[in-house]
Amino acid sequence: MRPVSFGDRGKEVVDVQTRLRALDFHLGREGADGHFGPNTERAVRGFQQRRWLEVDGIVGENTWAELVEAGHQVGERLLYLRVPALRGDDVLQLQLMLNELGFDSGPVDGIFGEATESALLEFQRNAGVNLDGIVGEATLAQLRRIRMAGVGTSDKKIPDRMDGYVGSRSLSALTISIDPAHGGTDIGARGVGGLTEKYVNLRLAQQLADLLRAHGADVMLVRDDDRFIGLYERLERANSFQGDLHLTVHHGHHHTPAAHGAAAFFFENSSYFAEAGKRLAGYLIQALVRDAGRVDLHTHGRNFACLREPRRLAVMVEPGFITHPEEGGDLADGPGIRREAEALIAGIRSYLERL
C-alpha cells in the first residue's frame, strides 16, 4: 500500500481514522473526515508508541498491519493454524493465556504458528474440550474459567522466540539472510553530498556477503540490486531461505548533522522480548564501537515487522549515520563500509562463540 501521512485525503485516511477511533485515540473535531490533519498525526504517533513501532506519524506497511491487528478482540473470530498465519491482538491474548496456564505457546508475538497450536491442543486435552485445535466458544470459556480459578503457573519462564539456535558455532556453517533496506523508488534517507541510504545499505550488504562467503557461510541477499520490494515480500523471501539468522541493514539519519553512532534493534512488544536477539544486538554494537569507532547508541526493543516476522533469530542494525559529515563521507568513499562489515562480522562471531 501507499504510505498515508500528513496532508493526505481520501478513503484510506477515513479507514485509518476509523481504526484509530475504535482504539480510543481522539481525533478531536476533525473526526473521521478523510483529511490527515494534525490530530490524526498525533493519534498515529500515539498508536505507534503504544505498539513499539517507529514513531514517525506515517502510516506505512508496518503501522497499517498493526492497526488491523490491534482491532482483533478475542472471541470475535475462530483462531486456528492456517497459511498465511492468523495474526492479531486476539492471538496475542490467547498466547498470553496459554503461557500463563503453563502451556508453552512459544513467543508471545500475536502470530498463530505451530507452537501456539501444540499448546492449544495440550490445553484442550487437559481441559477435556473437543480436541480440534480451534479456539471457539467452548475452548475460550474453559480458558477463561481456569484462568479465573487461578490455576495458572505464572512463574513459568516464557521461552525465547527463535531460541537463538544457530546450526554452527563458527561462521563457516552459518546460514544468513541479509536485507539491505529500501531500494528503487524508496531511496530511504538522504545523506551528505547526495548519498542515499538505499545505496549505502546495498553496498554494506554486498560487502558483508562477500566477506561471510569467504568464511564459508551460506548467504542470501534479499535484494542484490537497486529495486523496490515491499516490506512483507522481503520477509517472505527471508523465511523461504530459512537461514539461522536474518539481518536487516539500515543507516541512521537526522536533520542535525552532528548526530552519529551505531544502534541495533531486537524484537520486543508490550508482553515479550527476544533474549537471543537482544544478546546478538549487544555484540554487534560492541564490535561497531570497538572496531569501527562508532558511538554507542545502544540496543532497542522494537515491534518492527523485520524483527517479528522472521521465524529465526532476527536483528536490525543502523551501523552509522549517513547525515554526519565524517561518518557519511567515509561511507560514501567506501572504507567506512568495509569497516562496518568487518565489525558486524566480528559481532556475529562473538555471538556464535558464546552460544
Ligand SMILES: [Zn+2]
Ligand atoms: Zn532506513
